[in-house]
Amino acid sequence: AVCELDLKWLISAGWTDDFDDLEEKHAGATQPLRHARQSLSELSALVSSAPENPVLVRMCYSGIITVMEAYLADIFIRAVKHPSVKRRFVESYEAFQNSSKKPLSEVFNLLDSLDKTIETALLSLSFHHIPTVKQLYQECLLVSFPPNILNDIARSVIIRHDIVHRNGRDKKGKHHLIECHHVNQLEELMHV
Template sequence: MEIDITFSCQCGAFVDETITCDGPDVDPENDPASLRDYWETISCEGCGKDYDTHIVCTLSDTNIFVPNVVDLNFDVHKLFEQEDVVSEIESTRQLDVYRKVSTDVISLLRHPHPAEVQATLNNMLFAQVVTATEAYLSSSFISTVVNDDALIRRLVETDPELAKRQFSLREIFTQWEDLKRLVARYLRDLIFHDLKKVKPMYLFVLDIDFGDVAWLFKAIIVRHDCVHRNGFDKDGNQQKIESGAIIELVKQCTHLVAEIEEQLIARRET
C-alpha cells in the first residue's frame, strides 16, 4: 500500500512524505488479526530532524504514529493492480490525457458560474491541474524507462532503493522474466505524487533537467490544502485561488510538459 503522510515539524516546516509498505499480513496462520507493523524514518527538509514513523496495519485499519508533531494527517492508497501496471508500460497517451484535462480546466473557468461557488470550483480545478501534471510526469517516465533495457539498467544503477533489493538464486530467473512489471510497479508505488523523487530520476536516468520548478513544488503544497483542508492552510488561512492563477499554472505546466515531451520524442527517434 501507499501512504501519504503530512504533518508540521517543530521548526514550523510542512512535511509531506509518501511511504510504501506491504500492508497487513494476509495469512491468518501467521497472525489471526493480520497485524503487521513497519518503521520508517521521515526527515524534515526545513531543519533536518528525523522522525521515527510507526505504521500499524490490519485488514480493517491502518494507523500512523509520529511522536512530537503537529497536525498529523495520512491517506492510505492500495498499490496499483497488475492490469494497471501493464497499462502503464504500454501506454502512449500521456500527452493526450494531459491536454484533455488542461483544456477542460480552461473551458470550465470560462464558463459562467454563480459567484458563491467559484472558490470551491477554483480549488478543484487547481488541484486537477497539478494532478494531471504529476500523472504525465510519472506515466511518461515509467513507459519510457521500462521499454528500454539500457534505461532499466541505468535506473537500477542510480536508484539506491531499487539497487539494494535482493533476490534468491531461484527468484532471479522469475524476476528477470517479469522485470518490466517489477520496475513499473516499483516506480508507480514510489514516485506517483512525489515530485521530489521524479525530478532527480528524470535527470539521472533520462538526462532531462526540469530546471527551476519551485513554482510547481509550491503548487503541490497548495493542492494539498485544496484536497485535504478544503482550501485552508495548516494555520486556518484560506487559499484564495483566483481564476487567473489557475490559467497561469496551466501555462507553466503545459510549457514544462511540452519541453519534456520534445526531449522524449528526440530520444525515441535516435
C-alpha cells in the same frame, strides 16, 4: 512508385503497438501529451464557465496538478520499457539498491520477475513529489527541468495538497485564496 500496405488484418488482430510511434510522429505529439493538453483545455474551460465559484476554481487548480502528475508518470513508465532506461532505473532507484543479496542461482528468477517488480515500484511512486520526479528524470531519462519552474510547481503542489486534504487551508488553518487567474497561471506554467 507508390507502395500501399494493407494492414487491416494486423490492426483488427490488435497489433497496434508497433504503429503507435508512427501515429504519434504523424500527430506531432505523444498520446500522453495530447491527453494532458486536452485535460488542461477542459479545466480551463470549466474554470472560465464559473469563475465566481470558489470550490470549482480550487478543484480546477488541483486538477491541473493531477494532469501534470499523470503526464509525468505516463511518460516515465513508458520510457522505462526501453532496455537502456530500464537498466538506468534499476541501477539508480534507491529502493532497488538496498535490496537483499541473493545467491547467483536466483538470477533467472529475479530476471523473470524484474518487469513486475519495476511496475510495482513505479505505480507506488508519487509523480507530484517534485524531488522524486527531478531525480528520476535526471538519472534515468537524462532530462533536467529548469529550477525556477520546479520551485513554482512545488509551491503549487503544496497548495493542491491543502485543497485536497484540508479543504483549501494550510496547516495553520489559513485559507488559500485561489482565483481564476491563479488557475490560468498554473495552466500556463504546465505548458512551459
